[in-house]
Amino acid sequence: MIEPIIWDENCLKLLDQRLLPHKKEYMICRSIYDVAYAIREMVVRGAPAIGVSAAFGVVLGLKEGKNINEIYEILKNTRPTAVNLIWALDKMKGAYEYCDGNINYMEKVAIKLFERDLEYNRMIGKNGLTILNDGDCILTHCNAGALATAGYGTALGVFRAAKEKGLNIHVYVDETRPYLQGARLTTFELMEEDIPCTLICDNMPGFLMYQGKIDKIIVGADRIAKNGDTANKIGTYQLAILAYYHDIPFYIAAPLSTFDFTLENGNQIKIEMRNGNEVRKIKDTLISPNNVPVFNPAFDITPGHLITGFITEFGVFNSVKDLLNNINEGGKNGD
Ligand code: MRU
Numbered sequence: 001m002i003e004p005i006i007w008d009e010n011c012l013k014l015l016d017q018r019l020l021p022h023k024k025e026y027m028i029c030r031s032i033y034d035v036a037y038a039i040r041e042m043v044v045r046g047a048p049a050i051g052v053s054a055a056f057g058v059v060l061g062l063k064e065g066k067n068i069n070e071i072y073e074i075l076k077n078t079r080p081t082a083v084n085l086i087w088a089l090d091k092m093k094g095a096y097e098y099c100d101g102n103i104n105y106m107e108k109v110a111i112k113l114f115e116r117d118l119e120y121n122r123m124i125g126k127n128g129l130t131i132l133n134d135g136d137c138i139l140t141h142c143n144a145g146a147l148a149t150a151g152y153g154t155a156l157g158v159f160r161a162a163k164e165k166g167l168n169i170h171v172y173v174d175e176t177r178p179y180l181q182g183a184r185l186t187t188f189e190l191m192e193e194d195i196p197c198t199l200i201c202d203n204m205p206g207f208l209m210y211q212g213k214i215d216k217i218i219v220g221a222d223r224i225a226k227n228g229d230t231a232n233k234i235g236t237y238q239l240a241i242l243a244y245y246h247d248i249p250f251y252i253a254a255p256l257s258t259f260d261f262t263l264e265n266g267n268q269i270k271i272e273m274r275n276g277n278e279v280r281k282i283k284d285t286l287i288s289p290n291n292v293p294v295f296n297p298a299f300d301i302t303p304g305h306l307i308t309g310f311i312t313e314f315g316v317f318n319s320v321k322d323l324l325n326n327i328n329e330g331g332k333n334g335d
Pocket of ligand 1: 222234
């Protein structure tokens with residue numbers, strides 16, 4: 001399987017996702033600034049992958065002799081929407097206070113966060129099997145795969161688990177303009193795993209649903225508020241509305257580290273606004289007048305009431321309230 005993140009004691013190797021699917025090349029991060037750059041410039045992307053990379057960034061920062069508060073500041077603003085970044089930084093800061101800055105201990109904590117993310121993805125995959133049927137055609141958006149996590153993936157974790165169980169599924173993949181995570185990354189992952197898939201443009205899901213060709217929708221998430229409102233890649237909201245209209249179940253697959261219980265609703269989630277050239281161009285080719293005004297939010301909010309269920313490492317829940325009731329010890333993962 002693809003290894004998006006490799007820790008090598010003195011450096012972090014990140015598979016450069018800007019070059020995929022045509023080139024597999026690792027960026028070697030030897031300094032906290034390299035990691036901050038890699039997150040900001042989307043060498044690594046996807047909520048859990050950003051969190052895990054930041055944890056290793058903390059270790060590199062400590063090895064460089066930086067103060068933990070300085071480290072926290074350098075990494076925290078690299079990307080604003082995925083809560084996993086702050087979640088991981090808080091975990092690392094808590095560990096720092098606990099171990100009095102012992103670097104070996106901090107390195108072990110970062111490795112643990114990495115391993116746990118992988119383990120939770122496998123649990124998400126297994127739990128997702130409870131909502132799948134043999135022969136299902138599933139639509140997904142953006143990339144919630146191994147590349148967006150420590151490995152295996154959340155939404156794609158469910159597809160991997162289905163394949164491992166011998167279920168026949170077919171995945172329709174939105175290209176996910178403007179950054180094309182679906183076309184470049186999700187199809188790449190699915191094809192490497194021999195999971196049957198079809199690439200479609202972002203304006204095609206409605207027609208597929210009209211034709212009765214979609215049984216379920218499963219996507220990932222970047223931040224989920226207490227009422228279930230979910231930030232995910234731009235375009236997710238319109239899929240949820242289409243799914244509601246066509247009576248198609250709409251699922252979010254995400255680990256607990258993506259839930260932000262400090263937020264009452266999605267209005268409080270900061271949405272990253274990105275450079276207009278991502279819309280004006282495809283790669284380096286200009287496809288519009290070069291100065292046309294552009295609106296380019298990276299994420300949107302899907303209201304909780306449009307979501308059929310949350311597939312997590314703890315099981316599948318109809319609401320965040322149900323999820324919270326089921327986590328009896330009340331702590332978040334990684335504690
Ligand atoms: O801008 P990106 O590529 O970081 O956005 C990623 C997404 O929106 C994913 O769908 C989400 O993080 C889920 S990742 C398991």
